[in-house]
Amino acid sequence: MAVEVRFLPDDVTVMATAGEPLLQVARRAGVVIPTGCLIGACYACVVDWESAATPEPETVQACLASIPAGVPYVTVHLYCDPAW
């Protein structure tokens, strides 16, 4: 099942498949999510996301996250952290 992934604040929307790595979806959308270690240790890639399964924003490390199954959409909120 295709999942609509919307990146805010730039409001860029692309279609993805369940299980697809979030960083891969972002790259395809032309959205840059800052990264560092790519193994879940540095937290450079932290974003908030929400979907029908998690209506309240949930903080995730984008390098470890993949598009969940069974939801029609995911909204990703990118941080703009000047410290990184």
Ligand code: FES
């Ligand atoms: S890139 Fe380091 S935690 Fe994701």
